[in-house]
Amino acid sequence: xxxxxxxxxxxxxxxxxxxxxxxxxxxxxxxxxxxxxxxxxxxxxxxxxxxxxxxxxxxxxxxxxxxxxxxxxxxxxxxxxxxxxxxxxxxxxxxxxxxxxxxxxxxxxxxxxxxxxxxxxxxxxxxxxxxxxxxxxxxxxxxxxxxxxxxxxxxxxxxxxxxxxxxxxxxxxxxxxxxxxxxxxxxxxxxxxxxxxxxxxxxxxxxxxxxxxxxxxxxxxxxxxxxxxxxxxxxxxxxxxxxxxxxxxxxxxxxxxxxxxxxxxxxxxxxxxxxxxxxxxxxxxxxxxxxxxxxxxxxxxxxxxxxxxxxxxxxxxxxxxxxxxxxxxxxx
Amino acid sequence: xxxxxxxxxxxxxxxxxxxxxxxxxxxxxxxxxxxxxxxxxxxxxxxxxxxxxxxxxxxxxxxxxxxxxxxxxxxxxxxxxxxxxxxxxxxxxxxxxxxxxxxxxxxxxxxxxxxxxxxxxxxxxxxxxxxxxxxxxxxxxxxxxxxxxxxxxxxxxxxxxxxxxxxxxxxxxxxxxxxxxxxxxxxxxxxxxxxxxxxxxxxxxxxxxxxxxxxxxxxxxxxxxxxxxxxxxxxxxxxxxxxxxxxxxxxxxxxxxxxxxxxxxxxxxxxxxxxxxxxxxxxxxxxxxxxxxxxxxxxxxxxxxxxxxxxxxxxxxxxxxxxxxxxxxxxxxxxxxxxxxxxxxx
Numbered sequence: 001x002x003x004x005x006x007x008x009x010x011x012x013x014x015x016x017x018x019x020x021x022x023x024x025x026x027x028x029x030x031x032x033x034x035x036x037x038x039x040x041x042x043x044x045x046x047x048x049x050x051x052x053x054x055x056x057x058x059x060x061x062x063x064x065x066x067x068x069x070x071x072x073x074x075x076x077x078x079x080x081x082x083x084x085x086x087x088x089x090x091x092x093x094x095x096x097x098x099x100x101x102x103x104x105x106x107x108x109x110x111x112x113x114x115x116x117x118x119x120x121x122x123x124x125x126x127x128x129x130x131x132x133x134x135x136x137x138x139x140x141x142x143x144x145x146x147x148x149x150x151x152x153x154x155x156x157x158x159x160x161x162x163x164x165x166x167x168x169x170x171x172x173x174x175x176x177x178x179x180x181x182x183x184x185x186x187x188x189x190x191x192x193x194x195x196x197x198x199x200x201x202x203x204x205x206x207x208x209x210x211x212x213x214x215x216x217x218x219x220x221x222x223x224x225x226x227x228x229x230x231x232x233x234x235x236x237x238x239x240x241x242x243x244x245x246x247x248x249x250x251x252x253x254x255x256x257x258x259x260x261x262x263x264x265x266x267x268x269x270x271x272x273x274x275x276x277x278x279x280x281x282x283x284x285x286x287x288x289x290x291x292x293x294x295x296x297x298x299x300x301x302x303x304x305x306x307x308x309x310x311x312x313x314x315x316x317x318x319x320x321x322x323x324x325x326x327x328x329x330x331x332x
Numbered sequence: 333x334x335x336x337x338x339x340x341x342x343x344x345x346x347x348x349x350x351x352x353x354x355x356x357x358x359x360x361x362x363x364x365x366x367x368x369x370x371x372x373x374x375x376x377x378x379x380x381x382x383x384x385x386x387x388x389x390x391x392x393x394x395x396x397x398x399x400x401x402x403x404x405x406x407x408x409x410x411x412x413x414x415x416x417x418x419x420x421x422x423x424x425x426x427x428x429x430x431x432x433x434x435x436x437x438x439x440x441x442x443x444x445x446x447x448x449x450x451x452x453x454x455x456x457x458x459x460x461x462x463x464x465x466x467x468x469x470x471x472x473x474x475x476x477x478x479x480x481x482x483x484x485x486x487x488x489x490x491x492x493x494x495x496x497x498x499x500x501x502x503x504x505x506x507x508x509x510x511x512x513x514x515x516x517x518x519x520x521x522x523x524x525x526x527x528x529x530x531x532x533x534x535x536x537x538x539x540x541x542x543x544x545x546x547x548x549x550x551x552x553x554x555x556x557x558x559x560x561x562x563x564x565x566x567x568x569x570x571x572x573x574x575x576x577x578x579x580x581x582x583x584x585x586x587x588x589x590x591x592x593x594x595x596x597x598x599x600x601x602x603x604x605x606x607x608x609x610x611x612x613x614x615x616x617x618x619x620x621x622x623x624x625x626x627x628x629x630x631x632x633x634x635x636x637x638x639x640x641x642x643x644x645x646x647x648x649x650x651x652x653x654x655x656x657x658x659x660x661x662x663x664x665x666x667x668x669x670x671x672x673x674x675x676x677x678x
Contacts, residue, residue: 042522043493164616165381194380194549199595200615221523224552224597228604247601265527267556268599269581269668276556278528282492298524 003072004183004215005031005054005096010067012049012058021286023049023062027241028313029234031183033072036209036216038230038247040223040262042283046239047219048101051185054217055096056080056088071095073182094124097176098185101219102192103168107160113171114156117141117178124179144174148204166197173204183215184208190225202229223266227251235259238284238294245319255321258295293324301325335407336510336543337369337392337427342401344387344569359620361387362398362569369511374537374544376554376577378592379566380617385547388566389513392545393429394420425455428504432516434496438488444499445484452506471502475532494525501532511543518553530557551596555581565589568620568628575652582667585654587611588629590665603672627657635661 012024024046031037041047052058054069069080073095083091100106108116121137128136145152148170160168169189176184186205190198206229208214218230226233226247233250235243235258243256254260261279264271281298284290290297296306305324314326342365350356362384369375369392377385390396391403394410403410405423431437438447445468452464459467472480475498488496497517504512514533518526534557536542548554554563558577565573565586573586584590591612598604613632624630626641633640635658646653656662666674 042524166616194617195551195595196380196591196610196612197615199597199610202597222597223523223599224604227599227601228597251599251601262524263599265524266599267527267530267552269552269555269593269596270598270600270603273556273559276527278526278531279524280528282494282525283522 001035002033003030004033005072006068006070007031007050007054008068008070010050010053010069011065012046012053012062013065014062016061019287022065022239023286024053024239026067027236027239029241029244031215031217032232033182033215034209034213035231036218036229037232037234038218038220038226039234039236040220040226040259041236042221044238044283044286045236046286047236048187050236051098051187051217051219054080054183054185055092055098056083057092057098090124093120093176093181094179095181096183096185097179097181099169099172099176099187099189101187101189103172103189104160104165104192106172107168109160112157112159113163114138114141117144117175120175120178140178141174144177145171147177147208148174150174165193166201169193169197169201170204173201173208177208177212177214181214183217185217185219187219188221189218191222198225205229223263224268233259235262238289239286240294240322241313241320242295242322243320245321249319253319255316255319255326256323257299257301257325261298261300293322333370333372335368336371336405338402338404338407339365339367339388339392340402340404341366342388342391342398342403344384344391344396345399357621360569360623361620362391365401365569365571367564367571367574369543369545371510371543372537372541374534374546374558374561376546376548376558376561376563377566378548378551378554378563380549380592382568382617382620383566384569385566386515389429389515389545389547392511393427393513394424395429421455425507426510428507428509428512430497430500430504430512430514430517433520434493434500435488437500438496440488443485443487444491447488448484448499448503448506451503455507467506471506474505474536475499475502476528477502492525493521494529497521497529498532501529501536505536505542509542511545513545513547515547516549517546519548519550526553527556533557534559551581551593565592568617568623570628570655571653572629572656573652573654575650579650579652582665584665585649585652585659585662586629586656587633587635587662590662591632593665598668603668606668606671606675608668608671627655 007027007029009026009028011026014021014023039047049058053064064081070077071080118137122133125133142152145155150170190201209216230247233247234241237258243250243259250259265278279298284294292308293306293311296302311322311324314321342362344362346359346361348357379385391398410423448468469480477483477498518529533544537544546557555577561577563577563580564571567588573589584593591610594608594610611634618631624641625643627644630636630640639657644655644657646655647659
């Protein structure tokens with residue numbers, strides 16, 4: 001299957017005054033065209049840093065140290081990390097857009113919903129004559145707000161504080177579609193919302209994915225949402241990609257102990273309450289990552305080799321697992 | 333079982349001050365809440381944001397006085413015996429609160445030791461330093477932070493979210509309370525640590541008999557912790573359904589509970605791909621100032637008619653109560669497990 005973006009050995013450092021932190025190390029990840037890829041990880045796992053590198057908007061002082069991010073959406077594939085600031089401005093939002101975490105703070109509080117849509121539209125279509133531009137921007141805004149089931153006449157003149165959390169998030173989703181991007185990055189799009197609204201937002205997102213054919217990269221820590229919504233899953237831990245495969249491969253084969261632990265420790269309406277067990281310990285400090293496999297101090301299947309040698313990426317078909325246990329399966 | 337806390341006809345009205353042009357507005361945040369909390373149990377209070385669940389928590393802990401109604405502790409009305417300062421302190425000692433945001437709940441310029449010591453020194457004046465130290469060590473062991481010395485002299489920002497949540501739990505336990513109100517204690521911590529905090533709470537409940545009121549919007553964690561206990565479902569300041577946890581989750585009677593349960597994502601791709609239509613009219617909760625005297629769920633309910641505009645009484649059915657006037661009209665809920673079986677057969 002075709003990729004829309006391919007990350008190749010991407011390493012991202014935060015260069016602080018006294019030392020530098022490696023937030024993401026050598027992550028290679030394909031993002032499939034027209035599919036939903038979920039990037040799962042806890043706070044500090046580097047998932048937001050990795051996703052923002054696609055738009056080259058990593059929060060300062062983070063920089064892509066090495067690696068390539070190839071974008072296949074245009075006629076000729078190109079490396080995003082090599083673009084100039086000018087080229088990046090044209091690329092952002094038009095090719096890849098993002099729905100940021102906390103829609104509450106992502107909208108400008110002193111602009112109406114329509115003004116924000118028009119502003120972005122204007123910047124990307126600055127050659128159009130004004131009258132034509134306003135007409136087009138309005139038409140597009142109405143179309144998109146309708147698509148996310150908001151009443152354009154009511155919403156367009158409103159300020160963000162007049163909207164509820166679910167409505168703001170839907171405005172943000174409509175906003176991300178403004179320039180017909182090929183990929184949308186969704187950073188925890190429903191964390192602050194109630195379950196019923198969450199279900200509804202994902203319904204809309206699924207429609208966008210299927211009807212408009214837009215690829216999505218979903219950043220989340222909610223295993224339930226992943227199972228319901230994603231086609232592919234990438235699991236990150238301590239800045240490294242631990243597992244990548246189809247949702248079914250990751251959830252059913254349960255090859256990586258971390259992904260397995262996450263799935264089995266998530267309370268759900270179906271799970272057997274007495275069988276559930278938490279993952280021991282707590283997430284690693286990226287200033288001081290453990291030697292060998294980053295997950296070994298918390299792993300129930302830890303062997304001697306895990307403490308000293310970092311596992312390589314094992315490919316079982318198209319299913320990537322970074323774990324020494326898989327090696328043993330191979331040997332047999 | 334003995335009743336520990338009784339809420340009797342509790343009403344809470346917040347007012348928004350008027351201006352020159354606008355008249356004063358009133359918001360009926362809690363309406364006729366009746367709820368008994370028994371010794372030794374865990375009660376999960378569930379609802380969406382704005383349903384009044386946190387307000388109940390604040391009333392139970394004595395942080396907020398209800399507009400009307402009685403709050404009874406072991407049979408005594410709190411607000412009549414609370415006039416005496418000392419007894420009020422006693423009540424506050426027995427009922428403790430664990431907040432959602434563990435970072436905001438701890439003083440950033442105090443070490444963990446200082447934060448934990450303060451309540452102990454206030455309430456147990458007879459203890460000397462060595463005894464206080466012993467007590468601290470005991471508490472830290474209880475919440476699973478060992479060796480204690482490794483944590484006591486740190487500042488809150490040096491600990492992880494899960495560790496801070498355990499510190500809050502230790503602080504709540506330090507005065508040997510009978511009841512702890514936990515307001516979304518796991519919603520802000522990492523997924524891999526949530527289960528261990530929930531486990532800690534149910535262990536404390538079983539070993540020490542501490543009663544928990546677990547406030548959450550997440551039915552899956554509520555099911556885990558209140559497993560053999562009770563779930564209370566709230567909507568716009570009213571209790572819509574209350575009963576045994578497994579019964580409510582497998583056979584919810586109220587249309588709102590049914591919608592709430594159907595909306596929860598199932599972490600299993602086999603179930604996830606089933607297309608579930610939410611049995612609800614609109615996604616957003618109505619605002620409080622538009623409520624009618626009747627059923628608060630009326631505008632979103634699929635089964636509503638004019639009858640629902642009149643005040644609704646509770647219906648008692650197999651050990652639970654439901655506030656709905658059309659129980660016979662609401663179809664039986666199909667649990668997701670069954671839905672999948674039907675789907676597989678088809």
